[in-house]
Amino acid sequence: MKRPPKPPEPRSSFRERMLRLLAWYQGAQRDLPWRHTRDPYAILVAEVMLQQTQVSRVVPRYDQFLACFPTWHALADAPVADVIRAWEPLGYNRRAVRLHRLAQAAVHRWDGDLPHEPELLRCLEGIGPYTAAAVACFAFGAPVPVLDTNARRVLLRLFLGPAKAQERELRALAQEAVAALPEGQAPAWNQALMDLGATVCTSRKPLCPRCPLRADCRSALWMQRANERVAEARGPYRALRLKPFRGSSRYYRGRIVHQLRLLPPGESVALEELGTRVKTTFAVTELPWLYRLVATLEREGLARVEAASGLTLNSELGHVRVRLP
DNA sequence: AAGCCGGGGTT
C-alpha cells in the first residue's frame, strides 16, 4: 500500500485560535497590581516602569511608588529629586524625570487627565508606540494592538513561523487580530499575548507542551528541534557574577545617580568627592571626564551642577558641586 | 539602522 500523502495539518481558524488564547488567559492570567485598576495615572506609572524592565522587578516597586505619589497632583507637585529617589533601582533613570513631567502635563495642560487617543499620547515625551497603545487600551479600553516584545514574539511564532518578519507585517497581523475581537476584549487579548509570551512562549526556553495553541503553531515543531539542540549543547554552568559594564559610561552614570540619591535632601557633593565615591581609583586628572558625565546628567534633568557659569577649566572643576535637581 | 540609556536575574 502506498504511503498516503501527509494530510494537511488541521488548522483552526484565526478566530478559533484567538478565542482559545482568550480562554487560556481566563484561567492562567497573572495577578499583577496594575491589573486591578483602570486609573490612567496608575496605568501610566506601570507602563513607564515596565519599559524594558521585567515584571518581577517592577512589582515590588509599584505599590510603593503609588503610595508616595497616589495621584497626578501628588506626583506633579513633588520635587523631582524625590521622584528620582523613588525610582531606584529600576534603571533608565530619565524615565523618572519624564514621568514627573508627564504628571505636570496631565495636570496643567490636560486638566487632570490624559488624551485618550494613541496618536496624541505619542506626542508626549517618554510615551512611544508601546506606552501610547498600552494606556489607550488598558486605561481607556481602546481596541488597539499593544505590541511589546512578548506580543511580537508570540504573534511571530504563532502565525508567521520561525522566519524573521518585518515590523510592518507584524503590525498588520496585530491589527487584523484586534479587529476580529469580540467587543470589549482588547485589553484581555493584549494581556493574553503578553502573558503567554512571558510564561509559556518565552524567548529562550519556551514551554511548548503547556501552550494552548501548540497544535496550531507555525513554529512548534521547529522550536522542539531547536530545544533539543540546545539541550545537547549545554555545558556545565559556572556562575561568574562579574561586574557588568565595568568602565562604561553607562556604568558610571548609574553610580553617580546612585550617590546623588544617597545625599540628604537638598545637599550637594563636591565633584572630586563624588569621583572617589564612584570610582575607587579616581584621580584629579579624571575631573574633566567626571564633569562631562555630570553635565550630561544635568541636561537630562538627573543632576544639578553648582558652579561658576560655564567654566570647565581643570582648575575650576575643584569648586564644582553636584546634587539632585 | 544603530547607538545609547540601568540594573538585576537567568543560563
Next chain:
DNA sequence: AACCCAGGCTT
C-alpha cells in the same frame, strides 16, 4: 559571559 527585559529618543 552573554542574554533577557510590558521601550524611547537621538543621530
